[in-house]
Amino acid sequence: MISINDLSFAYDDGRMAIEHVSLDFKPGEKAALVGPNGAGKTTLLLHLNGILRGQGSVVVGEQAVDDRTIKAIRARVGLVFQSPDDQLFSSSVFDDVAYGLVYQGEEKIVIREKVAQALEVVGMPDSQARSPYHLSLGEKKRVALATVLCMQPEVLALDEPTAGLDPRGRRGILNLLADLDQTLIVATHDLEMVREIFPRVIIMDAGRVVYDGETQAALADRALLEAHGLIG
Amino acid sequence: MPVDIEQRASYEYGDSLLHLCDARIKITLLMVYLIxxxxxxxxxxxxxxxxxxVLLIVAVLSEIPASLLLKRALLLEVPxxxxxxxxxxxxxxxxIEINPWSGFAFSLSLTRLExxxxxxxxxxxxxxxAVIIMSATRFEDVLAGLRACGLPRMLTAIFGxxxxYLYVLLDEMHNLTQARRARSSTLQGxxxxxxxxxxxxxxxxxxxxGMLMLRSLDRSQRIYQAMQARGYDGEIRSEAAAIPLTKAQYFSIAAFILAGLLMVLLANGMAA
Amino acid sequence: MKAPVPMHIPDGFLSVAVSGILWVVSLIFIFIALKKAGKEIDESRLPLVGVLAAAIFAGQMLNFAVAGGTSGHLLGAALAVLLVGPWPAVLVMTSVVTVQALVFQDGGVLTLGANLFNMAIVGVAVAYFVSDLFKHWFGDKRWATLLTAFAAGWFSIFIAALAASLELAFSGTSPANIAIPAMGGIHALIGIGEGLITLGAVSLIMSSKPQLLEKKAEEKVGSSFVWISGLVLTVVLLIISPLASSKPDGLEWVAEKLGFLIMAQDASYHIIPDYVLPGIQNEALATIMAGAVGVVIVMALVLLLTRRKTSQTAKH
Known part of the structure; x- marks a missing residue:
């Protein structure tokens, strides 16, 4: 589904954010991206739909990410940012969820239907007229997910979906993620969630992939987790 | 996402003569030069x-790469x-009249051209x-210098x-546009x-x-609460008194002004 | 890192006399604003003014694609007025314009007084006057509030641009019949972007936190001064500009008599507004045509330049 080949990205000051990363994701796969702060997880996610473009290649399906394909790829890979405040900028939940569809030039009736559907999936069916500004963090995170879900992407890339949530909010997101059938790539510090939902885990540290394999095996390896700052 | 802060800030780190010079002197020098x-x-x-x-001398004194200084001065507004x-x-x-081919002619005013x-x-x-001076002076020092030159305290506080929060909000704005970009897609076929x-x-x-404004207003509310929590009572305390200028510094300010006057006289004398 | 709204006059483009006078005018206005802020506005406004200035600066980087690679931008004077009222808005825009000049060299240092006058005083006063007038006429229904926001945005840009072009003409930098149509023409278009963004922002704030847009109690105190300034500036600039651009020699004559044209050495030359356009005998027509040609050239170049820039950066 997604194939990343020898990807490197440097910040403007020359520091490497990610170095020589190669990864493959199969359709429908659920993979977690873990690692300490500054490991390059977010940078990697931003490459999946071409927000950042580094050295090396990212191929989605059969399309390589380049100037020509970028807008089509953004329809196939949905990116949900860590802070929902970055994603919500409209005066109503409806407008925010509809943004991507309106941009695609979808017809009004289809937009209404898809927005309702997406909000149903994230468990916020009655929030259409509300102002995103007044939602709780948990609600904002759900709506942010809906803004991407409504475009029916094949791949979902989420950045820290459970960070900052209370236990009930977190549980809600967990159930939601477990039920999705899209390819799921999630950057997180929440190892409990990884254990529960993701069969595959990728550990990153200082811009490199240091482990890629089964979650069970990784989480059982205390030395590995400690070496990369995953347990305190 | 860290944005290219280095690129944005106009101050270049350094310990050249110009960097170490008192901000008040640099501001005076700049004003004299501009006038x-x-x-x-x-x-x-x-x-x-x-x-x-003069510009070249000051540029050399700043020890900042010429390419950077030149690049920063490429700012002409098209309109x-x-x-x-x-x-x-x-x-x-x-x-003069210029007639490049028959049927088409235009005039070129040499007076206006000059x-x-x-x-x-x-x-x-x-x-x-201005680019050179500001690249060698931290904005905090500019503020302190302006304060010492009589800028009202409240304005100093507001500028400060x-x-x-400028870069905090620039980053917030950057994140907003990035998220908008991520959802701006077209369907294949x-x-x-x-x-x-x-x-x-x-x-x-x-x-x-609007969202940016709303959040910044909320943020200002929190900043005010934090200021109150630290004992702010609406009165801005005066900061430490500025060090008085030395005789040599007064002398150099006088020299700048004199040199500026000479330049103007010289230019007018040559024109006459 | 420069403001995308092209209104900042660089150093060297204004005569010392024009710069000096506008410095004095601006300082007086800012001084009054500080007095008001110190007395009547409660102290929690200090962080508000500073942070809002930062937000407006950041907001000026927002853009939306219009057509052919051009994009709409925000200057922010009208938005500041609608959010915090006229006097604090003067301080907000003063901070924005000053930091732009001092830190990013966007707009000159000697010309800062003039840029403050155009953006922090004319922009704010006109936005306040227009928005108050529209509120008075149309009430505060939703559509009326949105119309008010648009009008405040458009007028603040357009009138400020007229002020800038008159300053350029008065300094002898560019003849009035070139400066006024060119600056005015471009900013009549730029003002639409300003108006639309202001409208969008107000629409969001109305549905999220409408109490922010209500008239503040402290605003009533001393705001009539800003209101009248806005009225006078709007009317005077709207009348003078076409007059000056149809009689550019008149303006230069006045400026010369007053000693503004320090740089204009060719005192004895006669301006015949007889333009490049061959075959047009009518003086007024030639002037208008020349102005139009100027605007078209400028627009074409702006289109060309911004297209290259946006294709590099803003592919949203």
């Missing part, structure tokens, strides 16, 4: 060259520039000089707060007109601006 340049008459090319020499250019085709003063060229040179000198209407795009952008 002198503005007072120079049209076509005083020799004096422009002299002013360029303002084009407000300037068309006048050279006016039939005024000393003008005027426009003089203006552009002096404008560049001023901009480049703005400066403190779709013949639908992507991008929405101009009206809708303007509304979305306006919404982003």
């Amino acid at each position: 002198t340049t503005a007072l120079l008459p049209v076509g005083a090319w020799a004096v422009y060259l002299l002013m360029g020499g 303002i520039l084009l407000v300037l250019i068309p006048q050279i085709f006016l039939k005024t003063g000393n003008f 005027r426009v060229a003089s203006l552009l040179v002096r404008s560049w000198l001023s901009l480049q000089f 707060l703005m400066w403190r 779709s013949f639908k007109q992507a991008g929405g209407s101009v009206w809708w795009r303007a509304q979305v952008t306006g919404g982003m601006a």
Whole structure:
């Protein structure tokens, strides 16, 4: 589904954010991206739909990410940012969820239907007229997910979906993620969630992939987790 | 996502003579240079060259790479520039007719041409000089210097707060636009007109601006609470008194002004 | 890192006399604003003014694609007025314009007084006057509030641009019949972007936190001064500009008599507004045509330049 080949990205000051990363994701796969702060997880996610473009290649399906394909790829890979405040900028939940569809030039009736559907999936069916500004963090995170879900992407890339949530909010997101059938790539510090939902885990540290394999095996390896700052 | 802060901030780290110089002196030097340049008459090319020499000396003193300084001074506004250019085709003063091919002719006013060229040179000198001075002076020091020169305390406080939160809000704005970009897609093989209407795009952008304002107002509320929590009672305490200028510093300020006056006199003498 | 709204006059483009006078005018206005802020506005406004200035600065980087690679931008004077009232808005815009000049060299240092006058005083006063007038006429229904926001945005940009072009003409930098149509023409278009973004922002704030847009109690105190300034500036600039651009020699004559044209050495030359356009005998027509040609050239170049820039950066 997604194939990343020898990807490197440097910040403007020359520091490497990610170095020589190669990864493959199969359709429908659920993979977690873990690692300490500054490991390059977010940078990697931003490459999946071409927000950042580094050295090396990212191929989605059969399309390589380049100037020509970028807008089509953004329809196939949905990116949900860590802070929902970055994603919500409209005066109503409806407008925010509809943004991507309106941009695609979808017809009004289809937009209404898809927005309702997406909000149903994230468990916020009655929030259409509300102002995103007044939602709780948990609600904002759900709506942010809906803004991407409504475009029916094949791949979902989420950045820290459970960070900052209370236990009930977190549980809600967990159930939601477990039920999705899209390819799921999630950057997180929440190892409990990884254990529960993701069969595959990728550990990153200082811009490199240091482990890629089964979650069970990784989480059982205390030395590995400690070496990369995953347990305190 | 860290944005290219280095690129944005105009201050370049350094410990050159110019960096270490008192901000008040640098501000005076800048003002004298700017006023002198503005007072120079049209076509005083020799004096422009002299002013360029002064600029070169200060640039060397700053020890900042010339390429960087030059790049930062490439800031001409297109509309303002084009407000300037068309006048050279006016039939005024000393003008010539140019007839490149039959049936087409235009006039070129040499008087106006010299005027426009003089203006552009002096404008560049001023901009480049400001770039050098500001690249070698931290904004905090500029503020302290202005404060010492009599800038009202409240304005210093407001500028300071703005400066403190400028990059925070620039990053917030950057994140907003990045998230908007991530959702701006077209369907493959779709013949639908992507991008929405101009009206809708303007509304979305306006919404982003509104959200930015709302959050900044909330943030200012929290900042105020934090200030109160630390004992702020609405009265801005005076900061430590500025060190008085030394005799040598007063002397150098007088020298700048004298040199500026000389330049203006020289230029006018040559023009007459 | 420069403001995308092209209104900042660089150093060297204004005569010392024009710069000096506008410095004095601006300082007086800012001084009054500080007095008001110190007395009547409660102290929690200090962080508000500083942070809002930072937000407006950041908001000026927002854009939306219009057509052919051009994009709409925000200057922010009208938005500041609608959010915090006229006097604090003067301080907000003062901070924005000053930091732009001092830190990013966007707009000159000697010309800062003039840029403050155009953006922090004319922009704010006109936005306040227009928005108050529209509120008075149309009430505060939703559509009326949105119309008010648009009008405040458009007028603040357009009138400020007229002020800037008159300053350029008065300094002898560019003849009035070039400066005024060119600056005015471009900013009549730019103002639409400003108006639309202001409208969008107000629309969002109305549905999220409408109490922010209500008239503040302290605003009533001393705001009539800003209101009258806005009225006078709007009317005077709207009348003078076409007059000056049809009689550019008149303006230069006045400026010369007053000693503003320090740079204009060719005192004895005669301006015949007889333009490049061959075959047009009518003086007024030639002037208008020349102005139009100027605007077209400027627009074409702006289109060309911004297209290159946006294709590099803003592919949203």
